[in-house]
Amino acid sequence: MKKRTTRQRLTGSLLAVAAGLAVFHSVDACTRVLWNDNELATVVGRTMDWPESTDPVLTVMPRGVERNGGLTGDVVTVEENPATWTSKYASMVTTIYGIGSADGFNERGLAGHMLYLNATDFGSRDPSKPGVQAGLWLQYVLDNAATVDEALELLDEIQVVMTEANGHQSNVHLAIEDASGDSAIVEYIDGEPVVHHDREYQIMTNDPTYDQQLELLAEQDFSNPSSDTPLPGNVKATDRFQRAAYYLEMLPEPEDEREAIAGILAIARNVSVPFGAPYKDFGIYNTEYRTAINLADRRYFFELTTSPNVIWADLTKFDLEDGAPVMTLDPDNIDLAGNVTASFMEAESAPF
Template identity: 60%
Template sequence: MCTRVLWNTDGRYVMAGRTMDWPESTQPTIVAFPRGRDRDGGKVGDIVAIADNPLRWTTRYASLVTTVYGIGTVDGFNEAGLGIHALFLKSTDVGTRDPARPGLQMGLFGQYLLDQAGSVTEALALLDTFQPVMVEAHGRQATIHFALEDVGGDSAIIEFAGGEPVVHHGREYTIMTNDPTYDEQLDLLAKQDFSHPSSDTPLPGNVNPRDRFQRAAYYSALLMPPADRRQAVASVMAIMRNVSVPFGAPYQDFGVYNTEYRTVVDLTEKMYFFELSTSPNVIWIDFDALELGDEPLEINPYDTTLVGDVTARLQPRPVPF
């Protein structure tokens, strides 16, 4: 499931928040990747998912990301100030595999953009150079869509329908949740009248993607200029908590799911904030203070001894992609 909110109207800070909502743990790991890493976009961990013409590349930019199931990237940003967030979208259709085009498994789609692009515009220019290929993990296909933003405040939403990318590009595209498609979500939001906000304004309050989209749009439009970065992060995190899914909340065929974690990316100062729902602590990483050599650094956010600035606690460990 999940929700993404971008705050790009403050004039000082560009920040994006997301929730990860899922029926089980996604086994997240926070990883800092160095430049110059060789990747194979046809592998899912150690498994070869695309034997015919996989996309291969060497990373241009270092990045700081949260992984999913050890096979891909769902959230994070790079040293140039490009951020990405992968969210579930059941209607995703990447089409039939065309071996004439380099293939990229969906779990590495976001990582590829972080590795190779320094802005939203540069990332969108890469879409014609490869074909995304559907893969599966833990019994579910990677039917996902992507939100991008950069340090200049630009934004884009990328979905796939009939094998082709559907792109919404512009600073105004600040909210994303899940099904229905983005066009339909915008139409549903337009039917709401939030022009005179007050404590009596009726808001959609359930956990489905339509309600979360509209609630996030309402509250993000009310954000006030922060006194400092700390207040700016708190403002975005407050919205992410507002659209989080409580434990035990029912959701159609998914049964019961909840928000596993929340993140805030500060693209202006390259800070990454992470809040695990089952931990009492918010942790953060200062990207510029990382001592990043030739090997990835990682940290397990399920370690409940972590609190505050954990930049120095990232350790070099093998990462399967």
């Protein structure tokens, strides 16, 4: 994989960046914010922005689940040399359309988030590499890796393959982080994987590509934020990227988990798109849900935008042994509030 390290940027000028911005697709979705420089715990939050329900289900999967990376639901997406594996680690995820995981983490404290990127190009199928349909890209990582370093090594061994669900193609890029605070952004551009790997890569939104987002961010100095700092206020991806970076610099040192999660969710709400926003006119999707993860203590927080309550669950309280049941919870329930660990129900089988 091509790798970019600390503060490396594209060699092209900002003029070229501006030209790229003029042509990228207008549909934007999602923001990820990683808070890895406080003394309490590595915490991360994201928004899921989409024009319809993605049928999110909170799902706990034990070790020992067998997967076939060539299946999108019941449809064979990768006919030749699909990747197959058995999960090494248990995980808690939010599913998307029942074909994969959009967000989540595993028992070792590795987390990941798939966000929309119109510029995605997975390239032509190379049957010499095991193929994983893009909906299972994150799940493959959570099943098999304990750290960002391990995840990046594993991703060298497979090829991610475009799939489709509910009429939408899987134009996605992947953000991963671990309990130590390490971070990486993985994008497929012009058929090749491009990796940005460093703790400093805390923010991710959508188009343009990550190199160009960093170029735009470099034009602003948010290291000493103040009320006089100019800040873009629109809902497009470039504005959300810079606004999230600005507010992340403002967060005070948390005294406990409650303050840490409150801080990261406050940023997620700030970069959210109002429910019911006219995406067909704006080219912007409204926020469906927000999540936050405490990677130190393995707790997952979830906030559906049509519900007044934040809910959370503790992965360490589930039976994660090989052979244990898959446990699920439908968050679209206005009566759910607070700690819902005991509200998960046994599923007949793993969703994928």
